[in-house]
Amino acid sequence: MDYMEANDIVYNVDLERALVQKGVSAEHIAYLKANNPKDFFEYYEYYEHISENDKNKVLVETKKIIGISRANVCASFYDNATGRYESELNVYRMATAIEHIRDDALGQLYAWYENLYDPVALIYFSDEDVYKVGRDGNHRSLYANVIGAPFIKADVAYYSRNDEKYKTFLHFKEVCCKYKLESVEPSIYGDPEFTFSYNNEEYVVTGYVNPKINGQYSIEQIDTLASQLKVDWRFIKKDRLISFLKKHSRVSNMVLKALCKDSKQAYRLYQHIWHRNIGKSNQ
Numbered sequence: 001m002d003y004m005e006a007n008d009i010v011y012n013v014d015l016e017r018a019l020v021q022k023g024v025s026a027e028h029i030a031y032l033k034a035n036n037p038k039d040f041f042e043y044y045e046y047y048e049h050i051s052e053n054d055k056n057k058v059l060v061e062t063k064k065i066i067g068i069s070r071a072n073v074c075a076s077f078y079d080n081a082t083g084r085y086e087s088e089l090n091v092y093r094m095a096t097a098i099e100h101i102r103d104d105a106l107g108q109l110y111a112w113y114e115n116l117y118d119p120v121a122l123i124y125f126s127d128e129d130v131y132k133v134g135r136d137g138n139h140r141s142l143y144a145n146v147i148g149a150p151f152i153k154a155d156v157a158y159y160s161r162n163d164e165k166y167k168t169f170l171h172f173k174e175v176c177c178k179y180k181l182e183s184v185e186p187s188i189y190g191d192p193e194f195t196f197s198y199n200n201e202e203y204v205v206t207g208y209v210n211p212k213i214n215g216q217y218s219i220e221q222i223d224t225l226a227s228q229l230k231v232d233w234r235f236i237k238k239d240r241l242i243s244f245l246k247k248h249s250r251v252s253n254m255v256l257k258a259l260c261k262d263s264k265q266a267y268r269l270y271q272h273i274w275h276r277n278i279g280k281s282n283q
Helices: 003-012 016-023 027-034 041-045 077-081 092-103 104-113 138-148 163-181 219-227 238-248 253-260 267-272
Strands: 046-050 055-061 065-067 120-125 130-133 152-163 181-188 194-197 201-205 275-277
Touching: 003 092, 016 027, 016 077, 016 092, 016 138, 027 077, 041 046, 041 163, 065 138, 077 092, 077 138, 092 104, 092 138, 104 138, 104 152, 120 138, 138 152, 152 163
Parallel strands: 065 130, 120 152
Antiparallel strands: 046 152, 055 152, 120 130, 181 194, 194 201, 201 275
């Protein structure tokens, strides 16, 4: 199968009609059209891998696999399977899966997914009782879901929620909402990093020197720092930004002067304040 043939199958086969002909229920097709794959990015901030609970070659309920790593999370399961939206799914593998849906009996497909020679790799988030695809198995997991296969064979990495990390995550989320920040999160050194927008550019400020408790900032201290940013950044004056940085961070006077001159080359400016153009792509 060449690229043109694969494209023709993905974009021209009526997937809904093929599913109906195979006996897939209207309710399941409606589910596929109404639900999107979930983005699990934030889960890694408060979930931890418990390797001793990992399992190999087990049957997993397909309906619980709601995270497809290569899929477009802004599109439904159905639209991802039909290639209507841009994603990282491979057109050749999509075409092969659709051919099997068109040509093979539904029971035969169910049995194939339950007896995979190479199991899909899944990550299990125990507190939510859901799975996402890990290093391998995006296409098989997606199309098993599409046909309503009851089970799929998988190697499963077990993750459990750390309640303390989850509490901190929820507070950071609340702080972002309260003070109109892009994000507030711990840096690799344990310091909170504030991300905010200013003049169509995004800044991350880190390196605070306020007292810590056992080497970590308390939630109350984070709230106090965030309260300094309770402004509308579209109208903030640069001297207020400089004043905030001088008061709360280790940024040197050289960097402050460079920032005043809009310099983007100062080494310590990159070291302490990373700014990335976020407006140009939207203009």
